[in-house]
Amino acid sequence: MVAQEVEKEPEETVQPKTDFGPPHYEIMMHPIIKKNYGKWKYHEAVRPGVIKRVAESGDVLYVVRFGSPRLLSIYTIRDICDIADKYSDGYLRFTSRHNVEFFLTDPDKIEPLIQEVQEKLGFPCGGTRDTTNARYCLSNIIHTQGWVHCHTPATDASGIVKSVMDELYDYFVDYKLPAQCRISLACCANMCGAVHASDISMVGVHRKVPKIDDDAVRRTCEIPSTVAACPTGALKPDMKRKTVVLDKDKCMYCGNCYTMCPGMPIFDPENDGVAILVAGKVSDARYPPQLSKVVVPWLPNNPPRWPEVVQTVKKILETWATHAEKYERIAEWIHRIGWEKFFELTGLDFTEKLIDDYRRTPYIYASYRTSAAFRW
Amino acid sequence: MPVVDGVELPETPLLDELEKGPWPSFVKEIKRAAIEQEKAMKAGKKIKLPGSAKGLLKVLELAYKEKRTHWKHGGIVSVIGYGGGVIGRYCDLEDKVPEVWHFHTIRVNMPAGWFYTTKALRALCDAWEKWGSGLTNFHGSTGDIILLGTRTEHLQPMANALAYLDKFYGSPAPFDIGGSGSDLRTPSCCMGPSLCEFACYDTLKACYEFTMRYQNELHRPMWPYKFKIKCAGCPNDCIASKARADFAIIGTWKDEIQIDQEAVREYAKVIDIEEHVVKKCPTKAISWDGKELKIDNKNCIRCMHCINVMPKALKPGKERGATILIGGKAPFVDGAIIGWVAVPFIPENELIEKCCEILEAIWEWWDEEGKFRERVGELIWRKGMDEFLKVIGQKADVRMVYAPRNNPFIFWRELNP
Numbered sequence: 160m161v162a163q164e165v166e167k168e169p170e171e172t173v174q175p176k177t178d179f180g181p182p183h184y185e186i187m188m189h190p191i192i193k194k195n196y197g198k199w200k201y202h203e204a205v206r207p208g209v210i211k212r213v214a215e216s217g218d219v220l221y222v223v224r225f226g227s228p229r230l231l232s233i234y235t236i237r238d239i240c241d242i243a244d245k246y247s248d249g250y251l252r253f254t255s256r257h258n259v260e261f262f263l264t265d266p267d268k269i270e271p272l273i274q275e276v277q278e279k280l281g282f283p284c285g286g287t288r289d290t291t292n293a294r295y296c297l298s299n300i301i302h303t304q305g306w307v308h309c310h311t312p313a314t315d316a317s318g319i320v321k322s323v324m325d326e327l328y329d330y331f332v333d334y335k336l337p338a339q340c341r342i343s344l345a346c347c348a349n350m351c352g353a354v355h356a357s358d359i360s361m362v363g364v365h366r367k368v369p370k371i372d373d374d375a376v377r378r379t380c381e382i383p384s385t386v387a388a389c390p391t392g393a394l395k396p397d398m399k400r401k402t403v404v405l406d407k408d409k410c411m412y413c414g415n416c417y418t419m420c421p422g423m424p425i426f427d428p429e430n431d432g433v434a435i436l437v438a439g440k441v442s443d444a445r446y447p448p449q450l451s452k453v454v455v456p457w458l459p460n461n462p463p464r465w466p467e468v469v470q471t472v473k474k475i476l477e478t479w480a481t482h483a484e485k486y487e488r489i490a491e492w493i494h495r496i497g498w499e500k501f502f503e504l505t506g507l508d509f510t511e512k513l514i515d516d517y518r519r520t521p522y523i524y525a526s527y528r529t530s531a532a533f534r535w
Numbered sequence: 536m537p538v539v540d541g542v543e544l545p546e547t548p549l550l551d552e553l554e555k556g557p558w559p560s561f562v563k564e565i566k567r568a569a570i571e572q573e574k575a576m577k578a579g580k581k582i583k584l585p586g587s588a589k590g591l592l593k594v595l596e597l598a599y600k601e602k603r604t605h606w607k608h609g610g611i612v613s614v615i616g617y618g619g620g621v622i623g624r625y626c627d628l629e630d631k632v633p634e635v636w637h638f639h640t641i642r643v644n645m646p647a648g649w650f651y652t653t654k655a656l657r658a659l660c661d662a663w664e665k666w667g668s669g670l671t672n673f674h675g676s677t678g679d680i681i682l683l684g685t686r687t688e689h690l691q692p693m694a695n696a697l698a699y700l701d702k703f704y705g706s707p708a709p710f711d712i713g714g715s716g717s718d719l720r721t722p723s724c725c726m727g728p729s730l731c732e733f734a735c736y737d738t739l740k741a742c743y744e745f746t747m748r749y750q751n752e753l754h755r756p757m758w759p760y761k762f763k764i765k766c767a768g769c770p771n772d773c774i775a776s777k778a779r780a781d782f783a784i785i786g787t788w789k790d791e792i793q794i795d796q797e798a799v800r801e802y803a804k805v806i807d808i809e810e811h812v813v814k815k816c817p818t819k820a821i822s823w824d825g826k827e828l829k830i831d832n833k834n835c836i837r838c839m840h841c842i843n844v845m846p847k848a849l850k851p852g853k854e855r856g857a858t859i860l861i862g863g864k865a866p867f868v869d870g871a872i873i874g875w876v877a878v879p880f881i882p883e884n885e886l887i888e889k890c891c892e893i894l895e896a897i898w899e900w901w902d903e904e905g906k907f908r909e910r911v912g913e914l915i916w917r918k919g920m921d922e923f924l925k926v927i928g929q930k931a932d933v934r935m936v937y938a939p940r941n942n943p944f945i946f947w948r949e950l951n952p
């Protein structure tokens with residue numbers, strides 16, 4: 160057989176280059192943004208999804224925001240580009256919460272743009288706020304990879320997000336909330352997203368210790384590094400049997416060992432699931448930043464649409480939205496009404512699982528009440 | 536088998552449920568990639584990873600059926616000259632779905648503020664259509680562009696495609712790879728002065744400077760664990776840096792809030808200033824008599840609420856700068872931490888240089904003292920805030936605490952050397 164000359168691609172013959180860094184941000188900035196950089200005077204909400212920005216120079220820019228599913232095919236990105244070319248002079252930006260924004264100078268183009276995006280992409284316009292009038296849209300859910308791409312998830316990410324946003328769609332496209340509400344999801348307790356300081360978060364949780372397959376451990380794992388990976392010291396080497404042994408009382412089901420050693424899978428279809436946390440925030444506005452608190456320790460994984468999770472999130476959101484005062488985020492609302500009232504109004508169960516017993520946390524006692532000043 | 540546009544798709548009854556409903560569907564995205572990829576191939580385009588999006592559909596449908604992931608941890612894969620930026624990913628169904636047996640992620644360093652031109656995005660799309668699955672995340676949670684899924688042998692050509700994206704694909708600039716592993720993660724920032732009048736320093740410039748200055752730290756993991764820098768222009772912290780960054784730079788100011796009384800009176804025509812502003816001020820620093828708004832700036836804690844409500848009338852003061860919060864992280868291992876104050880105020884004109892000094896001091900200390908997988912915040916707990924303050928050359932300040940300690944168990948190290 161004659162050896163075939165495979166033709167090389169240019170990318171395969173070129174000299175690799177390193178450490179040249181990302182494109183400078185000015186290269187791809189809309190000319191009006193570049194011109195008025197650092198010289199914006201004020202902004203105002205035009206309608207849900209549209210913010211008018213006025214510069215000291217008198218220039219005006221309408222920033223129009225659309226929710227995306229985060230996971231995008233390049234074919235959809237090309238469609239997004241077509242729209243940006245047509246309406247936005249070929250410029251666009253993405254937000255930290257997976258929204259895409261176009262820049263318009265002509266307010267008459269806003270409606271046609273929204274129409275065209277809805278038709279061609281199916282992306283809804285919304286996700287902004289009118290702080291002056293205390294009217295807020297729900298923003299997009301920040302989330303992680305889940306079953307689409309990660310090895311340690313206790314639940315999927317995109318599927319739950321899609322299901323929750325389908326249910327809360329009206330809150331995204333309209334001002335229906337009294338204050339900001341950030342929802343986020345992480346598919347395991349590593350929490351790649353900022354879910355530990357969100358108004359409502361969903362977190363994938365494992366509940367069973369990893370299943371040690373001694374044979375697979377022997378074949379595929381380096382025992383010292385597996386033992387070292389365990390943050391709680393739950394693993395000990397068993398040198399005689401060339402495997403590891405696990406202390407069930409110390410394990411926090413984090414899956415770190417599985418990352419090092421495929422011989423001890425952590426996933427468990429019937430026992431993995433989703434915990435719900437509430438009342439986190441990061442801005443300083445009115446009330447200091449807060450960590451989110453667990454209010455539902457576990458809900459089952461029920462794909463494709465996770466009805467239990469969707470209904471719980473909706474219940475919390477709607478209870479808060481009906482009872483909160485203007486500008487009162489979930490943390491502030493609960494601070495005013497008390498946790499007693501929160502559990503009463505939402506109908507969620509308070510159980511022993513919600514009392515902190517994670518001893519590694521140095522401020523474990525900080526959440527214990529030290530007064531008898533109760534609401535009944 | 537369903538056939539769309541002449542392309543056969545796998546049966547995915549569970550995923551199909553997620554095509555329904557008003558919110559944009561990620562399942563539609565994967566299907567679209569599957570269909571268009573095959574059409575592009577039939578049309579003679581070069582596609583190195585045929586059937587990959589289709590493969591993902593199969594794997595994901597199975598995950599939905601079995602309620603478990605089918606991805607395995609990657610082991611080390613990388614590109615020449617880099618230790619991070621690529622996340623190895625293999626499927627445990629290699630015999631059943633060989634198309635996605637390898638499905639590695641490439642993290643691409645986004646431009647500060649996530650500003651793009653369509654030319655750049657199209658170039659990225661063309662390169663990724665050829666060398667990968669055609670699937671992306673815009674963006675990953677750290678901020679990078681995520682290119683989702685390719686084979687080991689395509690990593691280097693794709694990295695080269697990015698490095699020469701201007702030459703080969705007509706992008707206005709090439710793209711570099713982002714961080715992963717125990718290295719500096721891709722720094723990110725809010726849109727700051729590019730679009731937001733609240734910005735108290737230039738977040739994009741700071742982010743870009745850190746990224747460029749620390750290319751080595753970003754690309755070659757050599758620390759105990761990861762380190763994140765995020766730049767927020769004001770205490771609203773739109774990028775959640777307090778919760779997500781080991782080193783959060785939060786813009787703020789020291790002098791008086793700037794007031795345009797005329798504009799306040801305009802707002803008074805549409806909103807009840809007493810209800811929306813005065814009552815909501817956490818320190819009761821505002822008064823309004825129907826004509827003039829007064830702020831007791833000695834009492835104001837610069838929380839942003841009043842400015843958020845009346846952006847035409849109020850502005851942060853002129854003596855601007857930033858607060859550094861240290862140690863923010865997710866719960867793993869020792870519980871979640873919101874970053875706490877390490878430096879109360881650095882004036883705007885010294886900010887970048889001063890931050891670099893502090894960063895380098897922290898990294899040196901952490902490198903020496905940190906244990907495997909110990910974030911900086913956890914190291915500070917272990918070694919003590921007093922030692923940390925020495926490391927960064929910072930004096931204690933009452934603004935670092937809500938209240939002084941409530942125990943007298945003070946370590947008098949200087950008396951007990």
Ligand code: HEM
Nearest residue numbers: 494495497527528529530531532533534936937938939941
């Ligand atoms: C920074 C916040 C606070 C300050 C500065 C403060 C200050 C004080 C002071 C000076 C006293 C008088 C102590 C004495 O003469 O023996 C006191 C008593 C008291 N404080 Fe506070 N307090 C604060 C927060 C609170 C909070 C949050 C609560 C309840 C949740 C509270 C409940 C009480 C009670 C019940 C007493 C009476 C104690 C007694 O009679 O022995 N305080 N507080």
Ligand code: HEM
Nearest residue numbers: 303304308309349350351418622640675676677864865867
């Ligand atoms: C033991 C701890 C952790 C492990 C083993 C871990 C592992 C991973 C893996 C494998 C991925 C890639 C997922 C994929 O694309 O396939 C990932 C992504 C990521 N991780 Fe972690 N992680 C850990 C902790 C954390 C923590 C504590 C944070 C944040 C403070 C974090 C932030 C991120 C972010 C932002 C991403 C990108 C996620 C996205 O946008 O999809 N990780 N992590």
Ligand code: HEM
Nearest residue numbers: 254255256339341440441442444726731732771772773843
């Ligand atoms: C001029 C532009 C902007 C203004 C005036 C603004 C205003 C605000 C305000 C007022 C808050 C605090 C809300 C509260 O706690 O009541 C906030 C928080 C936030 N903003 Fe912005 N924002 C702007 C741009 C953005 C952009 C571009 C993004 C992201 C793409 C963003 C994302 C966020 C997020 C995620 C938070 C939540 C922080 C938290 O969880 O507490 N903002 N912003």
Ligand code: HEM
Nearest residue numbers: 445446447448493494495496497498530532815816817818
């Ligand atoms: C992290 C910060 C804060 C902590 C730890 C805290 C703690 C407390 C505690 C323990 C109480 C007693 C009532 C209860 O048990 O629910 C209380 C009451 C109260 N706090 Fe705070 N507080 C904080 C921040 C604030 C802020 C920022 C405000 C105002 C903007 C505020 C306003 C109030 C008010 C008005 C009450 C009385 C509520 C009532 O009993 O109806 N607090 N706080």
Ligand code: SF4
Nearest residue numbers: 304309312346347351
């Ligand atoms: S949150 Fe956990 S499961 Fe999800 S992407 Fe991050 S590491 Fe993977």
Ligand code: SF4
Nearest residue numbers: 389410411413414416
């Ligand atoms: S799951 Fe986590 S805590 Fe449990 S043995 Fe593995 S590494 Fe240790």
Ligand code: SF4
Nearest residue numbers: 725731734768769773
């Ligand atoms: S953090 Fe502050 S400066 Fe930055 S975009 Fe948000 S409101 Fe503007």
Ligand code: SF4
Nearest residue numbers: 816835836838839841
């Ligand atoms: S910034 Fe906050 S603390 Fe200061 S006056 Fe305004 S509302 Fe009050």
